[in-house]
Amino acid sequence: MVMKMTNTYPYKIAALYRFVALSDIPALKDRVAAECTRLNICGTLLIAPEGINGTIAGAPDDLDAIVDFLDGLFAVRQGELKYSHASDKPFKRMKVRPKKEIITMKQPDADPTKLVGTYVAPKDWNAIISDPDVVVLDTRNQYETAVGTFRGAVDPKTEFFTEFPDFVQKHLDPAKHKKVAMYCTGGIRCEKASSYMLSQGFEEVYHLKGGILQYLEDVPAEESLWDGGCFVFDQRVAVTHGLKEGTWDICLGCGHPLAPEEHAHEAYEAGVSCSHCHEGLSEERRNMLRQRHNFLIRERGEGTRA
Incomplete structure (x- = not known):
């Protein structure tokens, strides 16, 4: 899914990921890094055997050019691709990193290239999470949930995504919790979490397509069940409805x-x-x-x- 925004801001941002089987990761890393340098792109891209994930920024024309390049290599437009904007440079430098996973969970049974839950479009999300029989799970970490969350959602209070499986094992039961709906910032964590939960015997697993960012873009504020802002991993700190920059900042002592x-x-x-x-x-x-x-x-x- 591709979400586009028109703006007059000097920096255009692309948050993207796609689960896709890849090989020769070092060669892909070198090609991507060289093109990002040529186009003065900043941000971070992770490349692993399970796909690509990252957030990058640059001048609008340069950003469009690098997305075209990445689409040629990874078909990123077939995954999740979201555009936003910023008045200041969101990242200091460009990093392209080869990884074992594009989102670290350390659970071999979680393989979104083979098995995922049911995608729920933002327009249908309110109905799902308003169902009293649905357990709504926030798959993000505690410092993110402190900024904002969906009403009635369960906060696992994790410090790292790798702790999510332990939360599931301790607090959820496929025999009792028949319906589970999950969400995260851009969709990648809840997509992988859905794969893990299906592997553990949960049968009816939903996840928000495009994540909170897509929801904040698509759902009018007056209809929204979202409270607060959505933490993002750049100098904007958080965004609100319409993906407008929020008023949060970061404590330089602890990063909260x-x-x-x-x-x-x-x-x-x-x-x-x-x-x-x-x-x-x-x-x-x-x-x-x-x-x-x-x-x-x-x-x-x-x-x-x-």
Whole structure:
């Protein structure tokens, strides 16, 4: 599925993935890296025997050119491909990495190239998750769910996606939980999670096609069952309905996303700490972060000068 956006912003962003069987990963990595360098693309792409996954950005024409290139190699337009935009450069550099998996789960039975759950289009998602017989699972990590989630969803409170299978084994039972619906940011984690759950005997497994990002693009805010923002892995931090940039930022002490009102917390110190990490920071670490923050302020020319 391809989602397009027209805009006048200087940077165009493509979030993409496709599960597809690949071989000769080192050669593919070198070809992709060379083309990204030629087109001044920034971001990260992961290439593995199970497919390709990543988010990249560049000037609109250059971004379109690299997507054409990737489509020729991986048929990315047959997978998930979402466009958005940003006023500032979203990534500092370009990284193309060969991996064992494009989304790490460490479960050999989870193979989306062979077995996946039932895709649910965003327009049909509200009906699915409003069914009282459906267990709605957020397959993202806890720092992401803190920014926003679907109403009534179960938060596994994982730190890493590799912990999701353990949550399933401890808290879900195919004999009791007949219907399960899952979602994630762009669709890749819930697609792989659906493959895992089917391999474990769950029979009726649904996942949101295109993920939260597609839902926020397609479903009007007044009809939405989504609360908050959707955490994204770039300098925008989070987006809201219509994929508009949100008002969250990142604590430089721990990397936790922060809502504007969290700046008023007594534990918040710009560039140093927040309520999530204040107590665990050593004085040495705190001083180092202060020095870095002050250096960055001077580099940007902010603040007063004598």
